[in-house]
Amino acid sequence: MGGVFHNSIPKYAIRPQHIKYKPLSYDNTCKYLAEKYPADFARWLLASDTSDIQVLKTELNLEPIRADSVTFLQIANQILHLEFQTTPKSKTPLDFRMLDYYTRLKREYWCDIEQVLIFLQPTSSEIVFNTQYVDKKTRHEYRVIRLWEEDPTPLLANPALLPLATLARTDSPADLLTQVAVNVDMIEEIDERQNISACVQVLAGLRFDKSLITQLFREEIMQESVIYQDILQKGLQQGEERGKKQEALQLIMRQLTRRFAAIEPEIEQQIRTLSITQLEDLAEALLDFSSQSDLVNYLGNISLPQPNQED
Numbered sequence: 148m149g150g151v152f153h154n155s156i157p158k159y160a161i162r163p164q165h166i167k168y169k170p171l172s173y174d175n176t177c178k179y180l181a182e183k184y185p186a187d188f189a190r191w192l193l194a195s196d197t198s199d200i201q202v203l204k205t206e207l208n209l210e211p212i213r214a215d216s217v218t219f220l221q222i223a224n225q226i227l228h229l230e231f232q233t234t235p236k237s238k239t240p241l242d243f244r245m246l247d248y249y250t251r252l253k254r255e256y257w258c259d260i261e262q263v264l265i266f267l268q269p270t271s272s273e274i275v276f277n278t279q280y281v282d283k284k285t286r287h288e289y290r291v292i293r294l295w296e297e298d299p300t301p302l303l304a305n306p307a308l309l310p311l312a313t314l315a316r317t318d319s320p321a322d323l324l325t326q327v328a329v330n331v332d333m334i335e336e337i338d339e340r341q342n343i344s345a346c347v348q349v350l351a352g353l354r355f356d357k358s359l360i361t362q363l364f365r366e367e368i369m370q371e372s373v374i375y376q377d378i379l380q381k382g383l384q385q386g387e388e389r390g391k392k393q394e395a396l397q398l399i400m401r402q403l404t405r406r407f408a409a410i411e412p413e414i415e416q417q418i419r420t421l422s423i424t425q426l427e428d429l430a431e432a433l434l435d436f437s438s439q440s441d442l443v444n445y446l447g448n449i450s451l452p453q454p455n456q457e458d
Contacts, residue, residue: 173267174231176310176349181218181229183342184307188220188229191301191308192263195222219252225259226252233267233353235274242280246287262289267314268353269295299323306334310346314354324355328363395426402430407439414439417446425449 181188189195220227228248235241245262252260266275280287299315302308309327317323327347334340344364351360396419403410403418421429429445436442 173233173350173353176346177231177265177267178218178229180307180310180346181220181231185218185220187305187307188218189222189227191305192229193222193225193227193261197222217248221256221258225261226256228252228260228262230262230264231267232264235266235270235272241274242277242287242289245289246280246285249287249289263292264289265292265294267294267350269293303327303330306330306339306343309343310350313347313351320354321359324351324359324363327351331364392423392426395423395430399426399430399433402433403442406433406436407442410439410442414443414446421449 186197189197217231218229220229230245230248232241237244239247241264245264249260249262275291275293278288278291280289294311294314295316297311297315299312299317302312302315303326309330312327313324315323331340331344331347334343348360348364399418400410400415418426418429428449432445433442436445
């Protein structure tokens with residue numbers, strides 16, 4: 148989904164990720180905005196004014212990682228790494244994740260890297276105040292933005308950033324949302340107005356009651372937007388994939404139980420991490436297994452999927 152760098156590095160580039168569907172898809176709505184309006188995010192975070200943007204490939208080298216709410220902008224010889232988080236909860240600690248991304252990016256592009264971790268929803272967790280990873284002699288720093296502390300003025304002035312403005316600092320949240328709605332209505336291009344409105348309504352759901360959102364925004368505009376349809380479609384696709392995987396898991400576990408009686412819990416957990424393709428291959432391979440040790444050896448010789456780092 149985009150070009151690969153060789154000897155030369157384009158002046159400006161963005162790396163998008165596909166939208167992962169989850170309820171209201173908050174952080175990935177931000178990713179969509181950064182992907183759609185990269186120059187606006189560069190101006191906001193780096194005070195860099197450019198329209199020279201190019202899409203980069205969607206995976207880093209080494210073992211591919213799933214980066215569902217991440218965007219990379221490349222500006223001259225600098226990469227701006229944006230990561231959006233609804234909450235600080237993460238299987239892989241966020242500070243280590245930032246280090247992991249940094250080393251992977253550095254290995255592949257070998258340029259300066261500015262990392263910005265943007266938290267969307269207020270929390271008292273110490274994690275959102277941490278700006279570095281420290282481990283003995285290793286120290287890695289990154290920038291953190293807590294949207295609820297941000298001045299809404301620059302966000303209100305830019306249509307691409309209006310959805311983020313709903314989460315910014317204010318003494319009167321209802322007045323802020325009203326101002327966002329007024330600014331959305333001032334967007335002249337219909338498709339852009341629909342898409343920005345949809346993103347505003349999604350992110351506003353983190354802070355406001357639905358009744359207030361529906362008073363200020365027409366629901367049919369959201370449903371007509373590209374971003375809403377994209378989230379909905381991907382949600383349906385992923386729902387189908389989850390259903391297929393569950394069916395494959397149930398079939399394989401029945402086959403293994405009939406063949407070897409009880410399966411060790413840790414082995415079952417390994418099997419549950421397999422992709423649909425790997426489950427299909429296992430279903431065929433297990434016909435030749437004569438003992439549970441054959442299953443253990445088989446699992447030891449395949450590459451298990453990388454955990455989703457955003458969870």
